Amino acid sequence: MMTSLYRITVIGRNTLTEAVRQKVLSVLLIFALVLVGSSVLVSEIAGGLDASSLFEQQIKFVKDFGCGAIGLFGFAIALLSTAQLIPQELHNRTIYTILAKPVRRSEFLLGKFFGIVLLLALCVALMSLAFAAALYWQEQLGLAAVDAADTQIPNWQQNPTLVSQYHNDVAQIYQQVRDPQLIEAILLLFMKLVMTTGIALLISTFASSSIFTIVTTFMIYLIGHMESTAREFWLARGAEMSIWQSGLVGFISLLIPDMNSFTIVDEILAGNHVPWSHALNLLGYANAYLIVLLAVSIIIFDYREL
Amino acid sequence: MTEPYFPIGKLVGIAEIGRMESSAPLFAVETTGLTKRYPLTWKRKVLVALDHLNLQIRSGEVFGLLGPNGSGKSTTLKLLLGLIVPSEGEARVFGLPPDSLDARRRVGFLPENPYFYGFLTGDETLRFYGKLCGVAGAALDRRVEELIELVGLQNGRERPLRSYSKGMLQRIGLAQALIHDPDLLFLDEPTAGVDPLGSAQIRDLILRLKKMGKTVIFSSHLLEQVQEVADRVAIFSLGKKVLEGSLESLLTERQSTQIHIAAELSTEQEAKLRQALGQAGLDSAAIQFQRPQLSLEQLYLRTVQAQSEAAAKGAPKP
Numbered sequence: 001m002m003t004s005l006y007r008i009t010v011i012g013r014n015t016l017t018e019a020v021r022q023k024v025l026s027v028l029l030i031f032a033l034v035l036v037g038s039s040v041l042v043s044e045i046a047g048g049l050d051a052s053s054l055f056e057q058q059i060k061f062v063k064d065f066g067c068g069a070i071g072l073f074g075f076a077i078a079l080l081s082t083a084q085l086i087p088q089e090l091h092n093r094t095i096y097t098i099l100a101k102p103v104r105r106s107e108f109l110l111g112k113f114f115g116i117v118l119l120l121a122l123c124v125a126l127m128s129l130a131f132a133a134a135l136y137w138q139e140q141l142g143l144a145a146v147d148a149a150d151t152q153i154p155n156w157q158q159n160p161t162l163v164s165q166y167h168n169d170v171a172q173i174y175q176q177v178r179d180p181q182l183i184e185a186i187l188l189l190f191m192k193l194v195m196t197t198g199i200a201l202l203i204s205t206f207a208s209s210s211i212f213t214i215v216t217t218f219m220i221y222l223i224g225h226m227e228s229t230a231r232e233f234w235l236a237r238g239a240e241m242s243i244w245q246s247g248l249v250g251f252i253s254l255l256i257p258d259m260n261s262f263t264i265v266d267e268i269l270a271g272n273h274v275p276w277s278h279a280l281n282l283l284g285y286a287n288a289y290l291i292v293l294l295a296v297s298i299i300i301f302d303y304r305e306l
Numbered sequence: 307m308t309e310p311y312f313p314i315g316k317l318v319g320i321a322e323i324g325r326m327e328s329s330a331p332l333f334a335v336e337t338t339g340l341t342k343r344y345p346l347t348w349k350r351k352v353l354v355a356l357d358h359l360n361l362q363i364r365s366g367e368v369f370g371l372l373g374p375n376g377s378g379k380s381t382t383l384k385l386l387l388g389l390i391v392p393s394e395g396e397a398r399v400f401g402l403p404p405d406s407l408d409a410r411r412r413v414g415f416l417p418e419n420p421y422f423y424g425f426l427t428g429d430e431t432l433r434f435y436g437k438l439c440g441v442a443g444a445a446l447d448r449r450v451e452e453l454i455e456l457v458g459l460q461n462g463r464e465r466p467l468r469s470y471s472k473g474m475l476q477r478i479g480l481a482q483a484l485i486h487d488p489d490l491l492f493l494d495e496p497t498a499g500v501d502p503l504g505s506a507q508i509r510d511l512i513l514r515l516k517k518m519g520k521t522v523i524f525s526s527h528l529l530e531q532v533q534e535v536a537d538r539v540a541i542f543s544l545g546k547k548v549l550e551g552s553l554e555s556l557l558t559e560r561q562s563t564q565i566h567i568a569a570e571l572s573t574e575q576e577a578k579l580r581q582a583l584g585q586a587g588l589d590s591a592a593i594q595f596q597r598p599q600l601s602l603e604q605l606y607l608r609t610v611q612a613q614s615e616a617a618a619k620g621a622p623k624p
């Protein structure tokens with residue numbers, strides 16, 4: 001058991017090393033540039049408006065954009081690097097060199113999976129850092145704007161109304177920028193990326209090319225997003241639904257994870273409070289789904305002719 | 307770090323030891339009716355890559371698999387490693403199923419045209435495969451040093467494998483196959499694409515492994531080399547084993563005898579010898595005197611080795 005875990009770690013670390021040395025992380029430079037660029041741009045557009053409402057919009061934009069970009073870049077990295085894992089090992093026949101050692105096929109597969117999960121964790125952490133930096137910069141801009149607006153009147157410190165106005169504005173900026181729910185949002189985004197990896201890995205255990213894996217995963221991803229909407233639509237029609245239709249909907253929702261449940265990230269970004277318990281529930285659902293995905297992957301991979 | 311195959315503790319009684327020894331597998335490798343078929347286009351036809359192979363290889367033997375391309379040599383090795391599943395028949399490695407971890411702990415494999423992770427350096431490659439075999443810590447450090455030395459890759463330790471030449475890849479491949487000190491080695495065309503000097507070194511290495519008591523099973527189509535190292539060979543054709551035996555029995559020509567004299571004979575001496583042999587009752591027409599010739603390979607190796615030794619001593623090149 002311990003030696004099995006050890007081998008999985010060794011393979012996982014090697015997978016991460018490969019991605020890092022193949023310069024996957026340099027994609028994140030583009031991310032940082034895009035984020036900084038957009039952040040600068042939005043502050044210039046909003047230059048002339050009055051402080052508080054302008055600032056709220058500005059921050060909202062940076063948050064939306066930051067989370068959106070983390071999701072998008074993470075999705076690209078997860079999908080592309082998972083899809084070529086197995087085909088590349090087969091093509092170079094490096095897989096033979098590993099499986100000729102005392103390594104189970106399941107350990108190989110899990111090692112590869114955790115390697116990508118590590119890679120995603122690293123990428124999301126780095127992107128979050130850039131995101132935090134962009135937010136910090138916005139905060140400084142906001143504080144400067146408050147300074148400029150509230151402290152122009154001479155002797156404003158003697159005026160209790162002005163003082164409380166100032167403290168109010170500063171507190172509001174802190175509240176908008178330093179939103180602890182962002183951590184929740186990023187955690188959910190990460191989980192969604194891990195799910196994507198799990199799906200792509202499962203498909204790649206029987207796919208004959210990485211293109212097939214990419215296209216199929218992408219389709220499942222889209223269906224996963226539309227699924228709950230479709231289900232609600234069917235359910236709304238109530239009695240009209242035939243056994244076939246309800247069977248089909250049930251089958252699809254069993255087969256394809258409900259990616260739409262992750263849209264609570266949008267709720268968070270819209271400023272609505274999403275309790276941690278809800279997020280944890282979702283993480284639990286995702287983990288259960290992942291275990292099934294991995295188990296099926298292992299079974300298929302065990303029977304695959306190499 | 308290799309565990310003894312039979313972990314005989316102090317508590318095991320004599321009778322029990324006797325029983326365990328009698329159940330010890332007789333052969334390092336044994337196959338019965340081992341067959342591999344590949345379905346071809348639309349499953350209308352099958353390709354028989356290996357056809358009912360029966361093979362028994364004892365521990366400590368050096369066994370050569372010979373045969374043209376596509377005759378089933380690599381397929382045999384992959385089956386013996388559990389990398390592919392037989393369509394029919396059975397293979398045993400030290401009496402164990404080939405895909406069991408216990409069997410694979412005791413075997414090392416050098417694949418055909420080996421390719422490893424191009425982003426790892428030579429050192430990292432050996433460490434990676436060592437860890438997969440459960441070698442770690444100081445034992446791993448020591449093993450890596452030994453093997454780098456053994457295969458002569460000192461200049462490749464810090465270089466990524468993507469910059470390796472074919473010969474260097476074969477060497478690192480051999481080193482990783484040996485990392486866990488296996489008892490049995492499968493080498494699939496270990497000298498393919500290696501220059502004559504390198505391939506002579508690989509041949510010497512196989513001989514050294516044999517002296518250490520390892521079993522080596524290798525495939526090759528360089529017949530001269532096989533002849534120099536193998537105890538026994540099997541010749542494959544179209545997936546079938548068509549001939550098998552010890553080199554001695556296969557190659558000895560019963561109708562002739564050679565006498566080796568480590569000196570040049572004068573015409574006079576030759577005449578006397580002929581006379582003596584005639585007196586021994588031999589027909590003079592059946593007696594031939596020849597100067598043995600160096601093979602081109604021997605000449606090449608002598609020249610290149612002398613040159614590289616001179617270069618190592620810092621002598622000026624001619």
Ligand SMILES: Nc1ncnc2c1ncn2[C@@H]1O[C@H](COP(=O)(O)OP(=O)(O)O)[C@@H](O)[C@H]1O
Nearest residue numbers: 344353355373374375376377378379380381382
């Ligand atoms: N994965 C495979 N699918 C279909 N045919 C294969 C496969 N692997 C090997 N073969 C065929 O099996 C036969 C034996 O191959 P192999 O054992 O590699 O030969 P050798 O190593 O003696 O050159 C060849 O005809 C080869 O084309």
Ligand SMILES: [Mg+2]
Nearest residue numbers: 379380381418
């Ligand atoms: Mg071959």
